[in-house]
Amino acid sequence: xxxxxxxFDSSSSRGRHEQRMLLLGGGGSPVFGGARSxxxxxxxxxxxxxxxxxxxEHLEEEYYYDEQLPDKKRRLSPEQVRLLERSFExxxxxxxxxxxxxxxxxxxxxxxxxxxxxNRRARWxxxxxxxxxxxxxxxxxxxxxxxxxxLKENDRLRSQVISLTEKLQSRTAASAGAAGIAxxxxxVQAAASVADPATLAVQTKVEDRLSAGSGGSAVVDGEAAKQxxxxxxxxxxxxxYHCMGPVDGGxxxxxxxxxxxxxxNYYSDGIFAAEHRHQEVVDAQLDWWAWS
DNA sequence: TTGTGTTTTACGACCTCC
DNA sequence: GGAGGTCGTAAAACACAA
Numbered sequence: 001x002x003x004x005x006x007x008f009d010s011s012s013s014r015g016r017h018e019q020r021m022l023l024l025g026g027g028g029s030p031v032f033g034g035a036r037s038x039x040x041x042x043x044x045x046x047x048x049x050x051x052x053x054x055x056x057e058h059l060e061e062e063y064y065y066d067e068q069l070p071d072k073k074r075r076l077s078p079e080q081v082r083l084l085e086r087s088f089e090x091x092x093x094x095x096x097x098x099x100x101x102x103x104x105x106x107x108x109x110x111x112x113x114x115x116x117x118x119n120r121r122a123r124w125x126x127x128x129x130x131x132x133x134x135x136x137x138x139x140x141x142x143x144x145x146x147x148x149x150x151l152k153e154n155d156r157l158r159s160q161v162i163s164l165t166e167k168l169q170s171r172t173a174a175s176a177g178a179a180g181i182a183x184x185x186x187x188v189q190a191a192a193s194v195a196d197p198a199t200l201a202v203q204t205k206v207e208d209r210l211s212a213g214s215g216g217s218a219v220v221d222g223e224a225a226k227q228x229x230x231x232x233x234x235x236x237x238x239x240x241y242h243c244m245g246p247v248d249g250g251x252x253x254x255x256x257x258x259x260x261x262x263x264x265n266y267y268s269d270g271i272f273a274a275e276h277r278h279q280e281v282v283d284a285q286l287d288w289w290a291w292s
Numbered sequence: 293t294t295g296t297g298t299t300t301t302a303c304g305a306c307c308t309c310c
Numbered sequence: 311g312g313a314g315g316t317c318g319t320a321a322a323a324c325a326c327a328a
Contacts, residue, residue: 073300073301073302073321073322073323074301074322074323075299075300075301075322075323075324076300076301093314093315094314096313096314111302112301112302114314115301115302115303116300116301116302118302118314118315118316119300119301119302121315121316122316122317123299123300125316
């Protein structure tokens with residue numbers, strides 16, 4: 001029997017539709033021939049064997065062609081795959097010369113080499129995507145934990161600011177009381193300005209931290225905030241957070257100053273409520289001084 | 293042995309480049 | 311318009327648990 005085997009040739013780029021069978025000579029050179037023994041080949045279809053063994057191997061297989069099912073796929077031999085992998089590592093695109101050269105070396109159709117490279121590139125891309133996904137996932141994880149610890153630190157500092165501000169207010173009230181009960185609101189504020197320098201230093205520090213990076217100082221109350229949110233397509237207000245201007249010597253600017261959220265400090269619900277209560281106490285106190 | 297999930301080979305459709 | 315690329319998919323080959 002001739003040392004030939006059945007393969008498919010669809011090597012012409014657009015001629016893939018019109019598959020035609022080739023008879024491949026034992027040495028690997030393609031020889032045109034008829035669709036030889038397709039039926040006979042079908043009889044041996046249950047036996048598993050690699051489609052393209054190495055040229056040396058298929059020289060040894062006398063019975064090979066009678067067993068082939070023409071439309072069966074066959075895996076490439078490990079040696080063929082090894083060479084293809086080496087070639088792919090060197091360059092993952094295939095120029096026509098290299099394709100022909102590889103095909104000749106491996107005893108494959110150029111079309112098979114091209115298909116192998118296409119599939120190999122697809123596998124490489126999938127691996128690359130998995131790799132990128134893993135990297136992004138771990139990077140996201142560490143960013144998230146950084147973000148959480150920053151939020152905690154932020155809350156801690158804000159609590160500290162509130163507590164220090166309250167202390168300052170009580171000292172201010174004590175100083176004003178010593179100055180005389182008939183003082184006015186501006187007297188109280190003046191008294192505050194001559195408060196204990198150490199206290200003022202602390203106050204200045206925390207105010208600096210609070211207002212760092214903020215250009216304006218606006219309080220947006222619940223209704224104003226709602227209007228702002230409603231009037232813009234995209235809300236920049238984070239749910240559960242409130243915009244407050246920086247604490248300004250116990251004073252908080254009114255919403256008329258600036259209705260944009262530029263310069264806002266965002267406070268969580270708890271901090272916002274505490275600060276809001278605190279501001280009410282301060283205002284009531286000042287009113288009491290003014291009217292009494 | 294068989295059922296099932298994964299990998300590999302191959303192709304068609306479509307796109308881009310020259 | 312041809313050549314060669316990607317993408318999605320079919321089907322054979324293969325691995326492996328039950």
